[in-house]
Amino acid sequence: MYRPPPIPARLSRLASVALLATGALLAATASAQGTQRPNVLLILADNLGYGELGVYGGGALRGAPTPRIDKLASEGMRLTNMNMEPQCTPSRSAMLTGRYAIRSGTYAVPLPGQAEGLPQWEVTMAETLSNAGYATALYGKWHLGSENGRLPNDQGFDEWYGIPRTTNEAMFPGSPGYSPELRRPEYIMEGRKGEKSHDVRVYDMDERRQMDADLTRRAVDFMERQSKAGKPFFAFASLTQPHFPTVPNKRWAGKTGNGDWADMLAEMDANVGQMLDAIDRLGQRNNTIVIFASDNGAEYLRPWDGWSGPWRGQYFTAYEGGIRVPFMIRWPGKIPAGRVSNEIVHGIDVFPTIAHATGTHVPDDRPIDGVDQTAFLEGKTDKSAREGILIWVDNRLQAAKWHNFKAHFYQQDNMEAPAAKLPIPYFFDLYTNPREDEQKRMYSSWAIGPMMKMIGDFQASTKKYPLIPMGTPDPYVPPAPKP
Structure with missing residues (x-):
């Protein structure tokens, strides 16, 4: 394959760095003038189908009401035509870069042992916010690279804790005939910017049950620390539920009386509630953009069948059930409460929209497929800034x-x-x-x-x-x- 000389690449990267530095300067100027920059809390569920939450027709119909998430939807804007890429890796790449995943070689979930990850050349939303003075953290699932150099702390996050790949690998250690000598287990990892990430412990079924409680606690702690320090934050709470194996934390097992799926749904709702309560307790409600979404369509692997609501299909397909997901966004005083829209939006729009809200910028040295949806979300227009995907x-x-x-x-x-x-x-x-x-x-x-x-x-x-x-x-x- 043809490889051009490295000088243009360095110049391209320098241009990106210069752009990010400009964003940092503008952010510092705004801070000096007393302009308060909004925090961002992004909560992303893993394989949560369109029809699971109460506000989307599920909740009690699935065995567990979801009052906290439903209330969040009523406090901001809820979309009924939010689209994601139909797999975990592509959707996360698209949200963080504002680019269709086909552009960055992250268009599919990699098989174990397959070359993987988001190239360092890509500029993520976390990088732009970090360079603008934000504290940034990811807790939970990454799935955009599992080796040092392509982990969250290499892509703009100050700190992270979670799993580099996917939750079904928690089933490996307990499988008949499994040997770690033949296939290394997935480890929970943690790391900080400027340092190498390190293994914490094996991600097995016991840890799988505990993961979302752990990431919720860590996200709350991160927001508390940054609020105390007076620093704007970007907290990415990347849930592992309901991705198979769909099991609840032991504290939630049996709570609903309607099986593991319902118990998991009740636990997810409570975890989201804990993060929202922390924002209120810290006095950050009016200055925090909260987004709740799913990364793609429903989990359709028996016995963990998810629900796509009225739509046909599941993740890994182009049917609406594979790409249309729950999405809600709250920003008091900016985004009117109680709005519901069927206008078409895509996950690639998140980065440009957050960039506008925080006074940062997307890169200008590459195609950005996402569009800024600020005017639409703030009710200045009833129409989405895009017509198709x-x-x-x-x-x-x-x-x-x-x-x-x-x-x-x-x-x-x-x-x-x-x-x-x-x-x-x-x-x-x-x-x-x-x-x-x-x-x-x-x-x-x-x-x-x-x-x-x-x-x-x-x-x-x-x-x-x-x-x-x-x-x-x-x-x-x-x-x-x-x-």
């Missing part, structure tokens, strides 16, 4: 959405089914056919025009800024942009 499953452009219209270029019924290229795309009107039923599909749709424009614009950008292949090692050296 592109949907990748692995490295396939599997579907596209534009307003209420959708085109599928592949057919894939579930995460285990092969993806079959369609000779003619399937068209759906999600208003009249929300289940994406092939028997009710549209046989012709003028909306393919705007969709093809989105695809064409993306493809044009890749000619100027080539996609980064999965497994590309650091340091990544980007080709000089083509005119």
Whole structure:
């Protein structure tokens, strides 16, 4: 593979650093003038389906009311058309970089032993906030690299504690015939910026049950420390629930009387409540942007079946059940309470929107797919700043959405089914056919025009800024942009 000389890469990186430094200077100036910068608490559930929470039609219907999360939704804005990438690694990459994961080689969940991780060349939301004077921390699941150099403390987080990969590896140590000599177990890790992360203990089933309680306690402690120090913070509480194996903390086991899933849901709601109570106790409610979301669609592996609500499909698919997720955002005095919208938004929009709110910037030396949704969220307009999205499953452009219209270029019924290229795309009107039923599909749709424009614009950008292949090692050296 062609590798250009390193000078352009260094210049590109220097430009990014200069931009971040400018953001830090602006933030310092704002602070000196008495402008208070908002804190950010991002709570991300793992494989929580659209229909699980009470406010989205679940809650008691799933065996456990979710009063704290439901109340959070009523205190800010709730989206019914929030879209994520359909897998854990891509969605986290997209949120933190503002870029479709296909651009950075993070378009799929890596198999054990496969080259993985977010290249250090990528600039994350944590990096921009850290460079602007924010204290930054991640607690819980990372899934964007599991070796030193590609862990959270290498990508802008001052501190972190959690798991580098995924929760199902907690099942390895107790499996018949398992030997750590054949497959090293996943470890809970922790680290600080400027230091190497280190192993804490093996992530087994006992630790799996304890993890969300631990990360909640640590997130609360972090917010307390930063509030006492008078420093704005970005706390990323990356929950491990309800990802399989879906089991509750032992203190919650049997609490609902409706099984592990309901007990887990009740525990999740309580953990979110603890973080929200801490913000109130610290007097930070009016100055903290709180976001609750899921990273992708429902957990659909028996016996841990999640629920996509009214939508067809599950994670790892392009159906609405794979990409449409619960999302709510609260910022008192800025985002009007009680608003609900079906306007289309994507996880890549989080970084540009938070950058606007905090007075920081996204990089300008690479394509940023996300758009700033500030005016929409603050009620200055009823319309989203975007009209459509592109949907990748692995490295396939599997579907596209534009307003209420959708085109599928592949057919894939579930995460285990092969993806079959369609000779003619399937068209759906999600208003009249929300289940994406092939028997009710549209046989012709003028909306393919705007969709093809989105695809064409993306493809044009890749000619100027080539996609980064999965497994590309650091340091990544980007080709000089083509005119």
